[in-house]
Amino acid sequence: MSRLRVGLLANPAAALGAAHRVGRQVGHLLRLAGISVVDISGPSAHVARARAEEVRDSLTALVVVGGDGTVSLGAEIVAGTPVRLGIVPAGSGNDFARALGLPINAPEDSTRALLHALSRPVVTIDAIEILAAGERSLPHRSLALGNVNLGFDALVNARANRAGRGHTVRYSTALLRELPSFAPLPYWLEIDGGERIELDATILTLSSSGVFGGGMRMVPEARVDDGVLELTSVAGLGRAQLLRFFPRVYRGTHTSLDALEIRPVREVTVGLRHGRDLRAYADGEPRALLPLTARVLPGAVRLLADLSAARGEVPGTEGAS
Incomplete structure (x- = not known):
């Protein structure tokens, strides 16, 4: 996994600043797992978008930390590219994460899910x-x-x-x-x-x-x-x-x-x-x-996640007869 490079984009305003703290924690955990992490967070969506687009071609994945608005920003950055979108829910609504069955307000669980997905086949969503x-x-x-x-x-x-x-x-x-x-x-x-x-x-x-x-x-x-x-x-x-x-x-x-x-x-x-x-x-x-x-x-978007929870399936049984 040492060759993998992940961009980390945390929304500094999401959940009254909690997303920024969660982002630091997730970045630390990814580095402990041997992932190269580049922090592209910025004071505004405009700045974060510009930073992400500068390094996008060097990334394996872009991990966004925040709410639904931050997730859609991440989608705009990576759509149509090989870069996978990882989601760490840390906003106030987190509705897209709920729809996917992702862990909410659980940075360690979210990081484990990201690491697991990095070793799994690519999943695409609309x-x-x-x-x-x-x-x-x-x-x-x-x-x-x-x-x-x-x-x-x-x-x-x-x-x-x-x-x-x-x-x-x-x-x-x-x-x-x-x-x-x-x-x-x-x-x-x-x-x-x-x-x-x-x-x-x-x-x-x-x-x-x-x-x-x-x-x-x-x-x-x-x-x-x-x-x-x-x-x-x-x-x-x-x-x-x-x-x-x-x-x-x-x-x-x-x-x-x-x-x-x-x-x-x-x-x-x-x-x-x-x-x-x-x-x-x-x-x-x-x-x-x-x-x-x-x-x-x-x-259009390559997702860094397992969709089995969203589909009501038991993980690991996709395609089982």
Whole structure:
């Protein structure tokens, strides 16, 4: 393993600075295991991205330490390259890590999982590419690994990000505060190159992992490596019904409701027919204003992890008959 070189990118702001401390610990443990580690963390995502891109071609893997936003930053850096993405969950939400079944708030367990994966065959997962429409171009390539939130869920995410610590609590609080003034949004959609359709919906989410909001399992059957995304819409629920809907999402018991529709897609363009500006959120971070296009990039990211937990398999039994 001495020939392996790993880049380490810790978000200094994640979990009120805890991710930075976890990053130092993980780097120490990797070095003890004989791995060459180069710390490319920076005071901002822009600086970290630049540092990572300078050394990317020399890396075996890029290990990111932080929350979902840090994970998507790592995906943007390594997508389409041979560099594998390792994840040490150390943020406030950690929803993508939850979807993969990775150890949460356990640096030693996370490091053991990374070392194990380095000796295993390469695993690839899908990414979601987000493209702004018209003149509203994005400053760099925008990728997500978990979800793109396009409705009430995006507004709740925005409010939660402005709140204090404790992602699950602040997300629930933001939901309750956003609900009284919310009305369904008038969307137009073009799905997989088809004709434009209109939809009035409360929730509109494009998922690869299907988990967001501190453990909401919006699409329990979602897979991160199947080459398709799930477009989820919720329509026809009043405020009182919507209030009862979200606890069921945490339990994953909402999928039988008539108000919910989940359809597989590869590309969707979404806009609003009239009214307010709405900014999409992806993996907990603000992205483009609508209209936007999002599409799946099958197998775009080489993941440094074992997907058996995400698939409900027993490790080591993949392909067993």
